[in-house]
Amino acid sequence: MTRVVVAGDVHLGSSNANADAFNGFLDWIYRTRDDVAELVLLGDVWDLVRRDPFGCAWETHDTIMRLKRLGEHLPVRIVLGNHDTYLRTLDASLYDVNFSDHHVVHQRDHSIRFCHGHAFDGFQFDRLSKRLSGPGDRGEIDPTNGLKDPVVAMARASVRAGTNRVRSLYTAVTRGARFEPVRYPRRERRAHAYLDTVPEDKLVYGHTHAPYVHQDNLAANPGSWKSTAPVHNTYLVIEAGHIELYRYRRDGDDEPIE
Template sequence: MHDALILSDLHLGADNAQVSQMVSFLDAVRARTHGLATRCLILNGDVFDSFDMRRLSKTHWKVLTALRKLTKHIEVHWITGNHDPDSELLSCLLGVEAHDEMRFQSGSKRILCLHGHAFDSFVERYPRITALADGAYRVLQWVDRSHRVARLAKKSSKTFLRCTNKVRDRAISLAVGRSVDIVCCGHTHLAEEHTDPATGIQYFNSGSWVEKPCTYLAVREGLVELRRFDQEEAPTPPVESYLTRQPSHFLPTLAGN
């Protein structure tokens, strides 16, 4: 059984949200199938796309229903992101606790989770440019349903790459100050894993659920794996494994406690 599963950037309310995949994933977690048995689920920011809840379609509400059902079986924690609306209201709606960030231990490894938008000044400084870029990205996703063209365009953008590097580097700096071994973020929508050569701190980004493939992080006994989920296929093996397995030990706490 996993100590935690971490996913981020569902963006419910957006037309490119992979809702069917989300429901299948959450149902599998609840049923403990597809290798998704876990003690805890962490939603690492941007569960919603905007403050306007009227944008949620009937299918998007199915995700919230699946989350609500899941809370009866395991711990579910929600870390707020820059797109998420009022945390108190949605905590009541989903039946989960909302945090700005969260720290827990798996084996001997101390892990910090936060969305990562606090490290991205571009979004706040240039909201219109950000909105235009997001719109263009969604058009590319609509034209090419495989999302290959959209991913290529994103990874070819110098501005996007600067943003992802800034989030990664600042997250690692924060991890040093917090004395943790691993830091997990979302926000950039780029699933990645990186070990800082100077400090040995490991950085993971859980990617997003608004493009294919949908990705998440699996944490077990001090091991973190970046994985893909596809409801139509058998579970894929981890992209790569990190750390030596340690005795399992899960102690979720608010960061700073």
């Protein structure tokens, strides 16, 4: 029983959150609970930016009950994210839930730090998040009707492509060397650099909704459960310090992602 399962950025309460798939994922963990050491949720499980917390909890009662059932058999860790406004004010001792800004797991010769990751995102502005999250009550939290995620993804891709072109030109002019494109976007590189400031040797974070595992298995992001994300319903499994990425499938075996 050494496997740690990691998911994040479900954004329950949002109209484009794949709640049914996430509930199926929790049911799968419950069925295989004897093989799971703990479940780590990397924040933004609920979309609570300018949202009525009671209404969101009422609408997601099925998920809450699944998490409660799981918590009776294995540790369920919830790392707080930038959308977890109201969860920060809860008295966790009254609800028997483990809330924290980060979590650390030791496996074999590795120590792994878990956090949400919004501190690494140069595009993260609280005022902008609130503006894009609508007026608040009864699910009205995305006035863009699901267009926000793909538009933001395209904007980030354009910025990255432009940065690569500038660096390519700069390298050709100043060094005359062949340019190697940057493998990871700036927000991922900032996360990787964060490892130099903490005692842990691996980092697992969320927030960006972009699932990946670092080529050297030093960092990873489980992705999101929002249907508007290009790749969604993904999660991580960590065993003996090794991180692997999967996509959840309700029918058939889950799909490993390289």
